[in-house]
Amino acid sequence: MAVPLKERNRAEHKRYKEDVEREGKPFFPYAIWHDTLMSLLVVAMIIGLACVWYYTADGTEAGILGPWYTDEADPGTIEFVPRPDWFFYFLFYLLRIFKWPESVFLGTVGIPTILLVLLIALPFYDRRPERRLGRRPVALVAAILVVISMGVLTWKGATAKEALGAEIIAAGTIGEWAETQGFTGNDTAVEGATLFAQSGCMNCHVYTGEGNANLGAPELTDVGASDRGIDFFKSYVANPAQYGNNVMISYAYLGDENLTKLATFLDASKGGK
Known part of the structure; x- marks a missing residue:
């Protein structure tokens, strides 16, 4: 017949008390000595790491454990992704x-x-x-x-890695886009692709597998396949609200010339080869 759980717990507790009386040690000085020793060891490690961090770094130049501080924050940048x-x-x-x-x-x-x-x-x-x-x-x-x-x-x-415009441009990704989408010889579209990367568009959109889809914005890899034309994309980017998009911000501040470049790039994005 199985022993009830309560009886097993009582027997286990009784056996534990007997073991403590037979082999147990008082809290002072045994346990408190162990706690003190471990605490000193942890404090020594923290002090050691702080010294390594301080003496191997110099201002914004990172040492083994990073820099003293980073560059002053720029509230106007779109290249920073908070982490x-x-x-x-x-x-x-x-x-x-x-x-x-x-x-x-x-x-x-x-x-x-x-x-x-x-x-x-x-x-x-x-x-x-x-x-x-x-x-x-x-x-x-x-x-x-x-x-x-x-x-x-x-x-x-x-x-x-984040889909930052600076990283995309430095990696030569713009050239890959142009080759894949077939607008290599179209300087206006290439300049529009650079503007697309720099303007923070990929914080919400995905293009050829890169970018951010967390906010539910549509992928733009083949947006030009709709054949809506440059004028449509230019008007849409300048004022998305008139097309019922109240989430996307207006890029009218880019100016007419840059809007034309961006619209040309979007119109040339037909899905690639």
Whole structure:
């Protein structure tokens, strides 16, 4: 006949009390000595890392652990993408996985909340007295998978590249666009492609696989296949609201010449080869 859970818990508690009386050590000086030693070790490591950071860096020039400070913020730039602190990189990259507008809530609130609730409720649904890892394979495997997942997501978030105009231009991507889309000899379209990268359009749109689709804006790789013409794209970019788009900002500030270049680029984007 199986022993009831309450009786097993009582027997386990009694055995624990007997072990403490037989082999236990008082908190002072044993435990407090261990705590003091570990605390001093942690403080020494922090001081050591601070010294390495301070003496290997010089102003904005990064050392082993980064620079003292970064360049002064420019509120007028469109080339800066805000990034979280390193301990939130796993959540930062999780948003890249759940990048569709319908699933953003799942990545930002759903999964983190479920995991947090499971962690808080752990003492209530895990009532087993056994604490040895070898006898708790499910808990051990779950903990290892969580640590590995967060580690991989943190690393991917730290090394993720953003679709910045400066990076795209420096990498020669504009030339690749021109070759793929077939407007290599069209200087106006090439200049429009450069303007497209510099103006922050890829913060919302995807073009030939690069950019950001998190906000639900349409992909523009083959937008020119609609054959609406340069005048239409020029008018749309200058005033999206008149076409029912109240989300996209107006780019009328670019001026007539730049709007023509941008519209020529969009009209030449017919999906490529």
